[in-house]
Amino acid sequence: MTVLLETRGLSKSFGGLKAVSGVDFRVEKGEVRAVIGPNGAGKTTFVSLISGRIAPSAGTILFEGDDITALRAFRRVQKGIAYTFQITSIYQNLSVAENVALAAHQPGGRASLEPLERVGLAGRASQIAGTLAYGHQRLLEVAMGLALKPKLLILDEPTQGLSDAEIVDFIGLVRDLAKDGTVLLIEHNMPLVMELASRITVLDRGMILAEGTPEEVRANPSVQAAYLGTG
Amino acid sequence: MTARIVALHGAVIVALFLAQFVASDYAVLTITRIMVLAVYALGYNILFGYAGLLSLGHAMFFATGLYGAALGVTRLGMAAPEAFLFATFCGVIVSIVIGFVALRASGVAFMIVTLMFSQAAFLAVLYFGDITRGDEGIVIKDGQRMFPLFGVPMNLADPVLRYNIALAFLAVAIVLCLIAVRSKIGHVLVAIRENESRTAMLGYDVKRYKLIAFVLSGSFAAVSGAAYALLFAYAGSTLASIQYSIHPLLWTLLGGAATVLGPVLGTALMFLLVDFASGFTSASLLFVGVALILLVLFFPKGILGTLRQRYWRWLP
Numbered sequence: 001m002t003v004l005l006e007t008r009g010l011s012k013s014f015g016g017l018k019a020v021s022g023v024d025f026r027v028e029k030g031e032v033r034a035v036i037g038p039n040g041a042g043k044t045t046f047v048s049l050i051s052g053r054i055a056p057s058a059g060t061i062l063f064e065g066d067d068i069t070a071l072r073a074f075r076r077v078q079k080g081i082a083y084t085f086q087i088t089s090i091y092q093n094l095s096v097a098e099n100v101a102l103a104a105h106q107p108g109g110r111a112s113l114e115p116l117e118r119v120g121l122a123g124r125a126s127q128i129a130g131t132l133a134y135g136h137q138r139l140l141e142v143a144m145g146l147a148l149k150p151k152l153l154i155l156d157e158p159t160q161g162l163s164d165a166e167i168v169d170f171i172g173l174v175r176d177l178a179k180d181g182t183v184l185l186i187e188h189n190m191p192l193v194m195e196l197a198s199r200i201t202v203l204d205r206g207m208i209l210a211e212g213t214p215e216e217v218r219a220n221p222s223v224q225a226a227y228l229g230t231g
Numbered sequence: 232m233t234a235r236i237v238a239l240h241g242a243v244i245v246a247l248f249l250a251q252f253v254a255s256d257y258a259v260l261t262i263t264r265i266m267v268l269a270v271y272a273l274g275y276n277i278l279f280g281y282a283g284l285l286s287l288g289h290a291m292f293f294a295t296g297l298y299g300a301a302l303g304v305t306r307l308g309m310a311a312p313e314a315f316l317f318a319t320f321c322g323v324i325v326s327i328v329i330g331f332v333a334l335r336a337s338g339v340a341f342m343i344v345t346l347m348f349s350q351a352a353f354l355a356v357l358y359f360g361d362i363t364r365g366d367e368g369i370v371i372k373d374g375q376r377m378f379p380l381f382g383v384p385m386n387l388a389d390p391v392l393r394y395n396i397a398l399a400f401l402a403v404a405i406v407l408c409l410i411a412v413r414s415k416i417g418h419v420l421v422a423i424r425e426n427e428s429r430t431a432m433l434g435y436d437v438k439r440y441k442l443i444a445f446v447l448s449g450s451f452a453a454v455s456g457a458a459y460a461l462l463f464a465y466a467g468s469t470l471a472s473i474q475y476s477i478h479p480l481l482w483t484l485l486g487g488a489a490t491v492l493g494p495v496l497g498t499a500l501m502f503l504l505v506d507f508a509s510g511f512t513s514a515s516l517l518f519v520g521v522a523l524i525l526l527v528l529f530f531p532k533g534i535l536g537t538l539r540q541r542y543w544r545w546l547p
Contacts, residue, residue: 051432077434089429091422098418103433107418148433 003065004029004152004182005050005081010059011206012045019045021206022059027152032178034185034197038226042206043186044086047154050184051083052076064151080151084141084158086186092130096121099129099140103147115146119173135166142173153177154184159192171196194218202226236547240409243492244402251394259394261506265499266397267458268478270404272486272494274451275479280489281412282444283424284334287342287476288349291329292449294356294471295322296456301369301466302362310378311387315457322453323446330445334438337427346476353471368467369460376464393462400458401495404451408491411447412547420444421489452479481519485526487533491547496534 005027012020020042027033037043048054050061052073060069068076077083091099100115101107116122119139124132129140138158145153155174159167167189174196177183187193193200193214200217202210210220217223247266251259271293278284299318303309309317333344356363363369376387387393411417419440422430431437460466469475478501479494486497501519508518530537539546 053428053432074431074434074436077432083432085429085432089426089432091425091429093425094421102418102422102430105434107415107422108413144433 002029003027004063005184006062007050008060008062010046010049010061011057012042012049012054013057018206020049020056023203023206023208025201025208027182027184029151029182030178031198032174032183032185032196034187034193034200035203036187036190036193036200037203037209040205041203043203044156045206046203047083047156047184047186051081051154053083077148077150080149081154082145082148082150082152083154084145084156086156086160088134088137088141090129090137090140090144092128094129095125096127096129096132096140097125100125100143100147103144112147115143116140118146118176119143120169135162138162138166139173146177150181152182152184154186156186157188158185159187159189167192235545236409239546240405240492243495244398244405247398247401248395251391256390259390261502263390263394263397263462265502266394266401267455267462268482268502269495269498270400270458271452271455272479272482272498273401273404273408273491274448274455276483276488276491276494277408277411277420277451278444278448279480279483280487280493281417281424282420282441284337284441284444285342285480286333286345286445286448287473287480288329288333288345288347288352289449289452289479290471290473290475291349291352292322292326292452293456293459293475294352295325296453296458297460297466297470298356298363298369298456299453300457300460301371304371304375304461305369306362311376311385311461312378312380315461318457318460319450319454322456323450326446326449326453327442330442330449334441334445346473349471349476350473353468353473356468356471363466363468366468368465368469371460371464371466373464376461387462388464397458397462400454404454405491405495409547412491416440416443481523484533485522487535487537487539490533490535490539493533493535500534 003026007023007025010020010023023046035043035046049056052071056069060067063079063081068079113122113125116125119142121136121139121143132140142158159170162170171192174183185197197214199212200214201208202217202223204226209226210217210223250262254262275289278286296318299321300314303314303317304311329348333341336344357365373388378385385392419435423437423440427437482497482501483494485501486495487493504518504522505515508515532540535546
């Protein structure tokens with residue numbers, strides 16, 4: 001297996017608060033990696049560092065062996081790291097098709113509707129994105145991630161606000177994505193993570209508390225104490 | 232769909248060409264002025280309408296063109312075409328430099344930074360009154376407005392020649408605008424206006440696109456300013472004042488931001504309104520104010536913006 005993404009001693013402090021502290025982390029090509037942790041564990045800060053939306057205080061980030069620590073966010077996207085926002089961030093006033101066309105870097109043109117087909121929105125291509133139901137907006141967000149043809153797709157709490165039925169569909173979608181891509185999944189929903197992830201990294205207070213397969217993580221006593229509850 | 236767009240914009244240009252044969256001398260002069268200033272508004276709209284960046288300082292680019300041309304002719308001994316190219320070049324350079332600095336800010340801060348630079352430029356025009364002749368302004372003598380073009384003598388004081396030069400500038404500006412907004416750049420600018428952080432996270436170099444819009448917009452303003460000085464033989468500090476930063480904003484809002492023809496229509500209507508009102512009152516700005524209030528209440532997207540929303544979805 002080849003390492004796609006690696007962080008070494010990655011840290012970020014906001015004033016005196018160490019949101020992420022000395023994280024050594026590796027994602028291998030083709031895996032679905034979940035990052036979990038209690039509220040305030042630093043999950044979103046951690047993926048923001050990887051996607052380049054914020055700059056680290058210390059440490060390095062390697063992508064396909066290249067040091068990308070100093071690259072601006074849009075360059076990292078060009079290298080193949082796609083980030084889907086935790087709070088839905090689509091072009092509300094543009095059509096669904098144009099949203100995907102922008103992601104495919106063919107704005108105004110006839111971009112492939114394949115990403116929309118994969119998430120099941122192909123029938124709504126001409127609709128204005130802002131008029132989609134919330135669950136569909138989340139799917140559009142994922143479709144835009146797909147249209148970038150990323151090597152690494154970061155999904156930041158993708159199921160937040162979705163209904164149980166939508167989550168079931170979503171599990172199928174991520175499984176489908178994992179066949180030909182690498183997914184980094186930030187998620188609160190434990191059953192979902194246990195079902196989808198090939199490996200799980202548990203963050204707590206900005207540090208890695210545990211890492212392993214879902215079974216290993218579930219059995220880890222310190223994870224149970226910190227996150228899953230001991231009851 | 233594209234045929235309709237070409238037909239509409241072509242028709243506007245042809246109509247303006249034919250207007251000179253029926254219009255009175257006074258109307259010809261007014262339309263000439265409108266067409267020159269519409270180029271300014273077209274450029275302003277690229278930055279404001281499409282990229283969503285509200286500049287309060289475009290008078291500095293207009294003035295760069297204006298004084299570049301006027302000083303080129305009167306001080307540097309250039310012929311009118313040379314002075315025009317010189318002024319345009321200055322406009323491009325000034326917009327690159329100012330854009331580079333001003334685009335570090337966004338939102339209200341961007342408005343303030345552009346306003347500040349523009350006011351500094353305005354005060355500089357007054358401060359260097361020995362060269363620019365400040366309030367009084369530079370008058371270009373008739374002799375300096377004659378030049379040979381491919382052996383044919385040209386005189387910019389001739390109203391017909393002036394009209395057609397202004398029309399040529401406007402036609403080129405409309406075509407360039409159409410090409411720009413229908414190109415990848417235009418679509419990315421709209422994407423930046425709609426959701427900047429998302430656009431960056433789709434791998435677009437947002438800063439570079441904003442700078443492109445800024446420089447295009449500033450260059451159009453400089454071209455308009457240079458044409459204004461050469462065609463109307465005058466460059467004065469009023470034309471560098473904040474009023475001339477606000478004008479293109481109002482024209483664009485009236486005609487419809489982010490529509491190609493909106494700024495042209497807005498410039499024309501605002502001119503006609505002021506012209507009409509000043510026929511019987513000295514408080515013509517009152518009419519402008521009322522028109523703007525009605526606009527905000529009933530046509531918040533401007534005339535063409537509203538028409539596009541309701542009927543003509545294809546309008547670029």
